[in-house]
Amino acid sequence: MKFRIASLVVLMQLSACSPAPQQSTPEREVREPEAATGFADNEAVETEKFMVTAANPHAVEAGYRVLKQGGSAVDAAIAVQAMLGLVEPQSSGIGGGAFILYWDNNEHKLYTIDAREKAPKAATPALFLDENGVAPKWIEAVVGGRSVGVPGVLRGLELAHNKWGKMPWEPLFKDAIALANKGFEVSPRLSKLVSMVMNPGLPKMPVASAYFYPDGEPLQAGDILVNKPYARSLTMIAEQGADAFYTGPLAKQIADAVQNSPIHPGLLSVEDLANYHAKLREPVCGEYRQYTVCGMGPPSSGGITTLQTLGILENFAVPDMPVNGEQFAHVFTQASRLAFADRNQWIADTDFVDVPIDKMLNKDYLAQRATLIGEKDMGKAQPGEWLEPEKAQDVAYELPNTSHITIVDAEGNVLSMTTSIEMGFGSTVMTGGFLLNNQLTDFSLNPKIDGHWIANRVESEKRPRSSMSPTIILNKDGSKVLHALGSPGGSRIINYVTQTAIGLMDWKLNMQQAIDLGHITNRNDYTALEQGTDVAKLAEKLKARGHDVKVMDLNSGLHGISLLSNGKLQGGADPRREGIVMGE
16 A cells, blocks of 8 residues: 655644735635645655545545445545545535546546535525625625525435445445544644634534534644534435435434524525435536546536636647746736636526537637737736627635545546535534535625626526536547546636646646646736745736736645556645545
8 A cells, every 4th residue: 555644743833834824805815715724745646556535634544445445436435525524524525515527437438427506496696685685795695594505415426326336325434424423633724724713604603613612712633523413414324325315304404404594594495405416417528739628517617717728728839838937827827817707707507597618618719819818917808709698797706615536446437526515614504513515605696787697696496606627637539537636726726727737738747746836826817826836936027017916825625646658546635735645
């Protein structure tokens, strides 16, 4: 067995001495709530049979044990997710949703599963508006039952398990159940995020407050945290299947917690839970140089926006540019500006909105967009023009508290899954030992701007737009997986994943080197450069090109695996979090 664990001692030392995140404005506090917690020294890991990488050692170990027993990538993902909901509760869990990419190595075919949350049936475009038709500040909308969407992750994993599972459902939960009963050691990251009160609802909501602030004090690193309610919930789900979550006593418990939330009671009902279904959807794929890059289609904006950014960059000699140099940073941010302009205009749940995907990914269109990039920052990019119903630019926020899992099993099946409860600690509505999501704030809180409907507005049973970008890179004819990756990071996920993919494809870096690249982002707003990395030195040169530059912590959580030409697997875990890689 080969594995590498990021040193938590190093992590704590770095946390103590690293500069605090730049949060000088209320908007920054809203959009960057999850602080960096250090930078560990990780190395690429190579194995021969199977591999799993995720954001917490307990979760990776649970997935490893399933793979060791002959389980499939999907089997291992169930064990990983069950454990993440215990040890990394701020980021994902059974109260949230997910997008899953799955490569069936027997069929040589890529599938995608949409397990995104849905708005309750009773929800309307006015969900977040007051009696005067005014939307609240985003952070005020997050807390409480109103922001909770129908959780989807368990139905998504159930769908995947029915198609590709090898082991029985029940034993996949045993490690998480055992640790919830026994108690786990609180990690430095969880402790720091609790102490920061990064979610204003955490100390205000009685159940969550009692769990994360025992005796009125925040959890400390090294504390042993027991969660028997979560163990009971997982035991029911293990024994009765996902139906135990979506029907019966647990479903009633969830609906009651939402509807009777002390802050902003919500609309989610037992009928909403009973009627939820995960969906198989077509992946979105595009050619980039000698590769085929595939991602998740709507309601995720991740796949399309990544492909648009790459399609624009294909018109530039990126492979010849210095790694993370000034010229790359400039064209990358400009391509991202153009892609985000289209994203904000057009992308929403395709069950409700006609998204012009083919036009957005047309190579001639993207080549034309590339001509808009000059030597200076272009400022606010405008969306492309075509004959579609006019819609307003969306201004919805997405927060960077999510988790990503990448797994390759012994049969060569590949899973790339991004899973989230949205804001750190979600809505802070807690029941059954788990937190419920606040994904409804991924809709635009205002349904209209200047009289024009926003595509990503709240509607009954609609799925909110997401930036989660689980990605699989294949050879050009799409017959062989080369890389699988993804990241948390709110709307910055798209930049994190795209830049890492460029590192793999254009600069031929190994997975860990690509993950380690200093981050550069632009969401059609300002250019952010990752503090404490080589790209921070580009600030003055980019300012000279007209960029509005902010040097700041950019807290990704990239986890990826490469399938090498020699038959080995090579994995990387983001040094910015607590993840590891394990395999044989």
